[in-house]
Amino acid sequence: MASNLDSTGTGILYLSETVSKISFEKPDKLKEKIIASKISGNNRGYSYNTAALSTYDFYDNTLDFDIKLISPIADNAFSYYKYKLEGTFFDDNNHQINKIKVTPKRDKEPVFEGYIYIIDDSFAIYAIDLDIKGYRMKNEFTEIMNLKQSFSYNSANKIWSKNAQSLSFNAGVFGIKFSGTFNYVYSNYEFPASFEKKTFGNEIVAFEPLANKKDDAFWNSIRPIPLTLEESNDYTKKDSLLTIRKSRKYTDSIDAKNNKFKVWDVLMGYDYKNTFKSYSFNYKGLLNISSLSFNTVQGFNLDSGFSFRKWNEEKGKSTSISTTFNYGFSDDRLRVIGEFSHRFNTINYASIYVSGGTKTAQFNNAEPITKFVNSISSLFFKDNYMKLYNLEFAQINYGQDVANGINLNAKIAYEQRKPLFNTTDYSFFKQDDIYSSNNPLAPNDFTTPAFDQHHLFKTALSARINFANKYISRPNERFNVKNDKYPTVYLIFEKAFRRQREKI
Numbered sequence: 001m002a003s004n005l006d007s008t009g010t011g012i013l014y015l016s017e018t019v020s021k022i023s024f025e026k027p028d029k030l031k032e033k034i035i036a037s038k039i040s041g042n043n044r045g046y047s048y049n050t051a052a053l054s055t056y057d058f059y060d061n062t063l064d065f066d067i068k069l070i071s072p073i074a075d076n077a078f079s080y081y082k083y084k085l086e087g088t089f090f091d092d093n094n095h096q097i098n099k100i101k102v103t104p105k106r107d108k109e110p111v112f113e114g115y116i117y118i119i120d121d122s123f124a125i126y127a128i129d130l131d132i133k134g135y136r137m138k139n140e141f142t143e144i145m146n147l148k149q150s151f152s153y154n155s156a157n158k159i160w161s162k163n164a165q166s167l168s169f170n171a172g173v174f175g176i177k178f179s180g181t182f183n184y185v186y187s188n189y190e191f192p193a194s195f196e197k198k199t200f201g202n203e204i205v206a207f208e209p210l211a212n213k214k215d216d217a218f219w220n221s222i223r224p225i226p227l228t229l230e231e232s233n234d235y236t237k238k239d240s241l242l243t244i245r246k247s248r249k250y251t252d253s254i255d256a257k258n259n260k261f262k263v264w265d266v267l268m269g270y271d272y273k274n275t276f277k278s279y280s281f282n283y284k285g286l287l288n289i290s291s292l293s294f295n296t297v298q299g300f301n302l303d304s305g306f307s308f309r310k311w312n313e314e315k316g317k318s319t320s321i322s323t324t325f326n327y328g329f330s331d332d333r334l335r336v337i338g339e340f341s342h343r344f345n346t347i348n349y350a351s352i353y354v355s356g357g358t359k360t361a362q363f364n365n366a367e368p369i370t371k372f373v374n375s376i377s378s379l380f381f382k383d384n385y386m387k388l389y390n391l392e393f394a395q396i397n398y399g400q401d402v403a404n405g406i407n408l409n410a411k412i413a414y415e416q417r418k419p420l421f422n423t424t425d426y427s428f429f430k431q432d433d434i435y436s437s438n439n440p441l442a443p444n445d446f447t448t449p450a451f452d453q454h455h456l457f458k459t460a461l462s463a464r465i466n467f468a469n470k471y472i473s474r475p476n477e478r479f480n481v482k483n484d485k486y487p488t489v490y491l492i493f494e495k496a497f498r499r500q501r502e503k504i
Contacts, residue, residue, distance in 0.1 A: 012234040013178065015040035016047040019222060029200040030055070034207045036214045036222070041238030043246070044313075046212055046474050050205050054165065054184060056147060058116075058125060065137050065145075069110045072102045072130070080104065080111050088120070093153055096120035102130065110136055114146075124160045126151055134171070145169040157191045185224040202404045204481065205472040251275035279310040293371035296384045296422040296435050297360060299330025316346030316476050326359065330424040335359050346477035348401040356394035360420070363387050363440055363450075382430040387440045389450065390418040405469030405480070408461070415456040419449035458496040465489040 019036040023029075030052055037047045061075055062068035070080050084101040091097060098118045104111040114130035128149040134142035148166040153159075165184040172178065227235075244250050252275075259272050269285030284291075284304045291303035307322035319342045326335045337357035344350040362369065374386040395413035402408050422438050436443035439450040467486035472479040482488070 012040070012230065014180075015231055015234050015238075016049055017219065017223070018047045018049050020051055022051045023195065023199055024051075024055075025195055025200065027060075029195075030204060031200050032205045034205065034211050036218065037207065037211045038214065038219065040235050041242050043242060044212060046207060049182070050472075051184075052204055054167070054182065056149070056165070056167075058128060058149075065132060067110050067138055069112060069132065069137070072112055072116050073125075080106070080109060086115075091126070091153075093155070095126075095153065097126045108136070112147075119160070122160075124151070125149070126160070141171050141173050143170045143172060154189065154191070159191065161189050162186050183225055187224070202468075202470050203473055204470045207474045209475050211475075248276045278312060279308070282307045294375040294378055295360075295371075295386050295388060296378065296424055297331060297388045297420045297438055298328025298333070299424040299426065301326055301328040314476060316343070318343045324357075328360075328423075330426075331420075348478075349407075350400035351398070353397040354395070358390065358392045360388040361391040363389065378435070379426075379428045382427045382433045382435060384422075384435045387438055387450070388420055390420050392416040392418075401478075401480075404471065405466040407464045409463075411458075411460045411462075413456075413458050413460075415458070416453070417451070417456065418453045419451055421449075422446065454498055456496055456498050458494060460492065460494040462493075463489075463491040465491070 016039045017037070018034055021033045021035060023031040032051045034047075034050070039047055056063050058071045058073060060071060062070055071077065072081055072083075074080075082103045082105055084103070085098060086101050087099045089097050089099070096119070098120055100116050100118060102113055102116055104113055112130040112132055115128075116125065116130070117127040118124070119126050128147060130147050132145040132147065134140065134144060137145075146166075146168045148164075149162055150164045151160040152163040154161055163186050165186075166181065168179070168181040170177070170179045255273055255275055261270060265283075265285070267285055267287045269288065270283045272281040274280070283306055286304055288302055288304050292300065293302070294300050303324055303326050305322060305324040307320065309318065309320040311318040320340070322339045324337045324339075326337075327333070328335075335358040337355065337359055339353070339355040341353045342351065344352075369386045371386075374384065377383040377385055393413060393415045395411060397409060397411045399407060399409035420438055422435060425435060427433075427435075437446045439445055439448060441450065442448060466480070466482050466488050468483040470481040470483065472481065
């Protein structure tokens with residue numbers, strides 16, 4: 001991001017434009033079709049600027065700005081505002097407009113201040129010019145926001161409809177100042193007597209397939225607000241930089257610098273990335289200190305391993321393969337796990353996950369005791385809360401969104417479970433104390449296994465349901481928008497088939 005700024009540390013960080021067709025029915029039914037979208041320095045061009053995120057209706061009692069701000073014409077507005085008529089004028093259709101100054105009665109409440117323009121005979125809104133101070137929104141980073149709206153009269157339908165909106169802000173954090181402006185122009189209104197039944201649904205925003213491929217001629221012909229010289233230069237500069245940064249010569253040169261192998265990487269770990277071909281490789285190193293932990297079954301133990309990942313951003317695909325080696329110094333045993341995962345797309349998020357190998361597992365599969373906590377409690381206080389067994393397993397999971405708001409996941413697994421015993425009595429302190437046994441039901445029994453060795457097959461089917469879920473569609477991906485009015489419901493069915501190992 002720093003490269004987008006000039007030598008004085010100023011410049012445009014983000015510049016985007018969209019053209020949309022919007023269907024709206026009060027109070028909250030909205031459907032937006034984005035027919036053109038453009039982002040400076042981003043060839044994918046799918047902007048996050050949408051009408052759904054910029055609908056501010058002062059006829060409602062409150063407006064959502066992280067918190068609910070009280071409208072100057074709310075039912076209870078006289079409890080929060082003082083009003084002063086500062087003048088009147090007439091528009092082109094001879095409507096008398098009253099310019100009214102709005103002042104908060106109390107400074108710290110969630111209120112606006114500025115001017116509201118009201119039509120004399122109908123009391124409709126003609127224009128809005130209101131400030132919002134950051135502390136009134138409980139937002140310490142925002143200094144001030146300004147919201148302007150203007151409305152025009154449709155004589156055929158006798159409706160005052162919004163024709164322009166501007167939202168600007170000044171903010172700062174850690175001594176860094178930044179500002180922004182969002183401009184909206186509304187035109188080509190149609191006022192149907194009613195909408196078709198299927199106009200509104202769970203899809204609130206959709207992009208046309210070639211929305212991000214419009215050329216400069218299209219934008220020059222349709223743009224209602226001309227670009228400033230700075231904005232025009234920003235498109236030229238960032239698009240040129242993007243072409244360079246996406247080139248194989250550039251990405252290979254950056255990767256070559258970061259991919260240099262050093263002798264100590266054998267111990268400390270190594271990363272390799274090929275940006276142009278979209279894959280990466282990771283080696284954790286023989287001295288993966290961050291994985292070092294202690295328990296009474298393995299003693300000190302640490303992990304190492306390899307991983308490989310390949311991705312395709314355009315299609316939403318990704319594949320990863322990894323293996324983890326865990327060695328326990330006290331029980332002198334190497335345990336190995338292998339994992340494979342593949343995501344097919346980012347529309348229904350279909351994915352498959354396969355794993356298998358050998359590891360130590362806690363009796364409680366929710367793993368409530370972290371390795372760090374158990375290491376500290378054992379080495380410093382001689383309290384070994386973590387109880388482990390040996391798990392040899394193979395499993396396969398498949399999941400995807402099967403309908404709007406409904407995700408299903410299926411799993412089948414084989415497990416062989418073996419009891420384990422303490423192999424060390426080491427600690428930093430309290431050397432004369434004795435650890436509890438690895439049998440959670442008999443902490444003073446060091447010879448009887450916690451359970452008999454056995455085999456297990458199990459299957460599971462789980463569902464996650466988000467009611468009234470909405471979503472935003474792009475040509476190659478979908479974003480779910482959860483409705484916070486409803487809870488998320490989880491349904492899980494699990495069936496296990498256990499086979500006891502016969503004793504001879």
